[in-house]
Amino acid sequence: MTELLRTRAATCVIAALLLSYALLTWQAFSSSGPQTVFPPASDTIAYVNMASLPVLSRGFLAGERCFVYPLFLKMAGGDLARAGSAQTLLAIACWGFLALSFLRLLATPFGRVLGVGLVLLCALREEVLFWNGVSLSESLSCSLFALWAGSWVMFARGRHWFWKLLPLLSSFLFAFVRDSNAFLVLGAAIVVAAACAFRVVPARYSLIALALLVFFSGSQASRSSSFRSKYSLQNLMGGRILTEQWRVDELRSFGMPLTMSADDISHFANRCGDEFGTIGNALEMMGRPGAAEFGRWIDERHYGVYVRFLLTNPDYLLLQPFREEGALKFLFPLASWVPEKPCNNDPVRHALPPGFRTPVPAPINRVLGGDPPIWVLSLWGITVALSIAAFLADRPRRGRWLLPGALLAAALPHLLVVWHGDAMDVPRHALLVGIQVHLSLAMLAALAIDTFGLLQAGGSPGVSSGARPGAVARDG
Numbered sequence: 001m002t003e004l005l006r007t008r009a010a011t012c013v014i015a016a017l018l019l020s021y022a023l024l025t026w027q028a029f030s031s032s033g034p035q036t037v038f039p040p041a042s043d044t045i046a047y048v049n050m051a052s053l054p055v056l057s058r059g060f061l062a063g064e065r066c067f068v069y070p071l072f073l074k075m076a077g078g079d080l081a082r083a084g085s086a087q088t089l090l091a092i093a094c095w096g097f098l099a100l101s102f103l104r105l106l107a108t109p110f111g112r113v114l115g116v117g118l119v120l121l122c123a124l125r126e127e128v129l130f131w132n133g134v135s136l137s138e139s140l141s142c143s144l145f146a147l148w149a150g151s152w153v154m155f156a157r158g159r160h161w162f163w164k165l166l167p168l169l170s171s172f173l174f175a176f177v178r179d180s181n182a183f184l185v186l187g188a189a190i191v192v193a194a195a196c197a198f199r200v201v202p203a204r205y206s207l208i209a210l211a212l213l214v215f216f217s218g219s220q221a222s223r224s225s226s227f228r229s230k231y232s233l234q235n236l237m238g239g240r241i242l243t244e245q246w247r248v249d250e251l252r253s254f255g256m257p258l259t260m261s262a263d264d265i266s267h268f269a270n271r272c273g274d275e276f277g278t279i280g281n282a283l284e285m286m287g288r289p290g291a292a293e294f295g296r297w298i299d300e301r302h303y304g305v306y307v308r309f310l311l312t313n314p315d316y317l318l319l320q321p322f323r324e325e326g327a328l329k330f331l332f333p334l335a336s337w338v339p340e341k342p343c344n345n346d347p348v349r350h351a352l353p354p355g356f357r358t359p360v361p362a363p364i365n366r367v368l369g370g371d372p373p374i375w376v377l378s379l380w381g382i383t384v385a386l387s388i389a390a391f392l393a394d395r396p397r398r399g400r401w402l403l404p405g406a407l408l409a410a411a412l413p414h415l416l417v418v419w420h421g422d423a424m425d426v427p428r429h430a431l432l433v434g435i436q437v438h439l440s441l442a443m444l445a446a447l448a449i450d451t452f453g454l455l456q457a458g459g460s461p462g463v464s465s466g467a468r469p470g471a472v473a474r475d476g
Helices: 002-032 042-050 068-075 079-105 109-123 126-132 138-157 163-173 179-199 204-225 227-239 245-255 263-270 273-285 289-299 303-311 314-323 329-330 360-370 373-393 395-409 411-421 433-455 471-475
Strands: none
Touching: 002 079, 002 109, 002 126, 002 303, 042 068, 042 329, 068 079, 068 138, 079 109, 079 126, 079 138, 079 433, 109 126, 109 179, 109 273, 109 433, 126 138, 126 411, 138 395, 138 471, 163 179, 163 204, 179 204, 179 395, 204 227, 227 303, 245 303, 263 273, 273 289, 273 360, 303 314, 314 411, 329 395, 373 395, 373 433, 395 411
16 A cells, blocks of 8 residues: 555656646746847758758758758748747657656656656756757757657567657657767667677567668768768868878878968868858969869868778877867766867857746756766766666666666767767757766666665565566566
8 A cells, every 4th residue: 555655646746747847848948939030150041941942852851951950940831939839849748758758667656756857857957948949950959869768768668569660760850850860870770780689689670770770871871962071071170180280191191182381271270160161262262272172172072081080090089079178078968168169169058048047056057067077977976886786786677777878888979979070069069968978877877776776675676566477577
């Protein structure tokens, strides 16, 4: 009877948490309203232009930006105000779905309440909420990330055929909303393929791995055949390569044509975006042949030369993001604390809508963002240590640790993909990396406390006191 009362009480608290989250999210959006006026150089212009094109046109499928947000705008009739309201409602639905799906991995009433609360705390972060009112792809990317993560929980725990197909839909949308997201989809394909190879899941699921690989390949093909690859390459040249002579020499040895004088190279260094192109055009008009040759090389998108540079310089590949001042905070949930630098002169809070108010108290928001770092690093260490101890004790259901563990393990590769993929506005592009770390740690903490709660109650980890005989074998 006591267990039944606890379960019902936990259900009521979970319902209250979900309702509170929905109300707070809508209140935060209402505090500023949707962004309907954007600066002249904003990416929003590219999205609006793409939304006016036919869906099956080359300019839409391989346009200036990934096509999912333009498709979202098209479905909203091109109305930015309507799109802002719609993406706020979508955020509520996706994060609510993730919180509810996470319940499938938890057994104790307290663990369930804590798990839902920690997931929704991640969803209430300022960096998640304020994008709902901004006409860019960040809000949609965070929401689809939540849907994508939740769909894999239901893939493992749900029995209906719909749950087996939902990861395909969520992966497709997630891969084509931002280019870097496709690498997480590739990681999921590798995990599913490995599970099939070791006969953890039926061999027919290899078709899902194949479909995920197709999504990844399609995303990369769309990027490489569009203006996006050229834009990223010129940003990397101006923001990273041309700033150091040894990097210039390395790429020259791989075939990058660079016959410009040191003075001309200095004009390009620490220049990104339209400014880089303007300088190149000016030097060409002044009759500098080296600038014209370099411009043609970028137009031809010789991205493979840059990739060879990364692979032959593993020290730069793996460590350079952390040598940059403040770059460690990309792995904290609050990437907006990264200081301004050349090519990063548009910090995350630059897009903060006027009047926006976050529902999370400022002290908590600062701690979530890694301020002070020693406190958050200590909290990380404690969470990981408790999770390892709980994982070792949770023998019957160790499979439930796969999702948060995989998300945490994928955070560093995700950061490297984002950081080495473009040198412009990295704090904004790396936003999802911090959210990914926060969510994975929140899930690990909830699973650890859930496991210890079962041990304290004298039950077997992974089995609630009301579990039917044989349930562990089906859930393991």
